[in-house]
Amino acid sequence: MEGKWSRRITTLIGGAIVGALSFGVWPEMWKTYGIMGGFLTATFVIGISWYMNHWLGVIDNPEGTLWVDQGLPIFGAGVAWGIVRFWPLDPAADGLAYCLGALAKIWPTLVCCVVGGALAGVAAHFAKKVVPAWRDDEKK
Secondary structure, eight states, X not given: OOSHHHHHHHHHHHHHHHHHXXXXXXXXXXXXXXXXXXXXXXXXXXXXXXXXXXXXXXXXXXTTOOOOTTHHHXXXXXXXXXXXXXXXXXXXXXXXXXXXHHHHHHHHHHHHHHHHHHHHHXXXXXXXXXXXXXXXXXXX
């Protein structure tokens, strides 16, 4: 059953898990234990999710392709979390005003996710240059 649909389903499941863990566990740990809870949760949630999705291969990431595999589900979970978390902003507001109001409240979190993802990409780039085992020189 190793077809393209089974890989798509496992990719969907892997993305859902990382998104749910990021916005289900992280905010509560940060609120309970402060900045140290946030750092510990970042280490464990993203570390375990990365291991599951990349090392074990839950998320389909074909060789030679580039895809925002964990960032996109975390972004989607962040938007959904913000909209659900701040429901209702104004019961008299229409749907568009509600969505814009919810996005205005969660934009700092989304900006931090984008900045963190960019920094992680830069760090991974430099780590790949330094660690010989991560280089693709032999394959080319």
